[in-house]
Amino acid sequence: MLPNALQRSASDHIPVLAEEVRELLAVQPGDTVVDGTFGAGGHSSLLVTDLGGEGKLIAIDRDPSVRTYFDRFKTSTSVQARLLRGEFSIVLGQLAANDVQADAILLDLGVSSMQLDRPERGFSYAADAPLDMRMDGSAELSARELVNEADERELTLIFRRFGEERYAKQIARAIVRRRAERPFERTGDLVETIKHAIPTPARFGDGHPAKRVFQALRIAVNDELAALEAALPAAVRMLRPGGRLALISFHSLEDRIVKRYFREESRGCTCPPDFPICVCGHEPILRELTRKPVRPSPRELESNPRAASAKLRVAVKEGCS
Numbered sequence: 001m002l003p004n005a006l007q008r009s010a011s012d013h014i015p016v017l018a019e020e021v022r023e024l025l026a027v028q029p030g031d032t033v034v035d036g037t038f039g040a041g042g043h044s045s046l047l048v049t050d051l052g053g054e055g056k057l058i059a060i061d062r063d064p065s066v067r068t069y070f071d072r073f074k075t076s077t078s079v080q081a082r083l084l085r086g087e088f089s090i091v092l093g094q095l096a097a098n099d100v101q102a103d104a105i106l107l108d109l110g111v112s113s114m115q116l117d118r119p120e121r122g123f124s125y126a127a128d129a130p131l132d133m134r135m136d137g138s139a140e141l142s143a144r145e146l147v148n149e150a151d152e153r154e155l156t157l158i159f160r161r162f163g164e165e166r167y168a169k170q171i172a173r174a175i176v177r178r179r180a181e182r183p184f185e186r187t188g189d190l191v192e193t194i195k196h197a198i199p200t201p202a203r204f205g206d207g208h209p210a211k212r213v214f215q216a217l218r219i220a221v222n223d224e225l226a227a228l229e230a231a232l233p234a235a236v237r238m239l240r241p242g243g244r245l246a247l248i249s250f251h252s253l254e255d256r257i258v259k260r261y262f263r264e265e266s267r268g269c270t271c272p273p274d275f276p277i278c279v280c281g282h283e284p285i286l287r288e289l290t291r292k293p294v295r296p297s298p299r300e301l302e303s304n305p306r307a308a309s310a311k312l313r314v315a316v317k318e319g320c321s
């Protein structure tokens, strides 16, 4: 249950897998907790209750609009809390370089409900709005530039790689043809072009026909996968031995990166099996607490269908705490 000052309004983000995160991160009084994706502060609000009034919370988010949520959060807690605005891989790297250590780090990836449900942010295919999709509105690249300026090959690659879109080539071709008449300005124009580019039966299967292209553009605009790849080692550098790192991902591209990183860093010697002695010297730096990802319960899905694709993985940093 959230403290009164933090009761959510109907449009706020609902924290996903909240009890599972809390249990697996096992925050103790006096700990330093880093919430690398603060959003509306739903997870932070729960984690600080485990700090029992002692310890620190460092919040990070690249979206300046979370400041309002952070200010509200701060009035509800007696623990030291500060918000660092920026891309999490960079901020985590800077904290680690300055010898700031953490006992628990959470990255709840992707976009928040506030970002998705504000049509003017341009994330949603469900509302006609300016094409934008930047989590940080001051970033140079928006979906508008990408859709109007990337060539057909680049668009095809983006839709295929980040959206796993079967009709990537056809959609990219249709976009290039349509923008030669007039540039794309709005999400609605893009949705119409996508619908017309794919075969009629495909418009009715497997969710909204623009779902995968919108996901792909969002990932490309915010460089989400590169940020995740860089954030994982930075987070581990910041963790104290015995500290825990939790990741919530929402699509297979993200989960694959987390899974591979956790596996590689949990392994010892990587020498070929026929080597008589170890020459690599590789030591495991992580121990996985979740061999299989934790998924939302049917009860959670009933109250929050947006949690449907969520997967939680948690690892602990090796060494004595």
Ligand SMILES: C[S@@+](CC[C@H](N)C(=O)[O-])C[C@H]1O[C@@H](n2cnc3c(N)ncnc32)[C@H](O)[C@@H]1O
Residues within 6 Å of the ligand: 013, 014, 015, 016, 036, 037, 038, 039, 040, 041, 042, 043, 044, 060, 061, 062, 063, 066, 086, 087, 088, 089, 108, 109, 110, 111, 112, 113, 135, 224, 227, 228
């Ligand atoms: C799914 S929401 C987090 C919601 C939060 N856990 C809660 O309970 O309210 C993801 C948040 O992370 C931020 N974000 C995503 N990628 C980021 C990155 N690379 N660096 C910093 N913030 C990022 C987004 O702006 C968004 O506010």
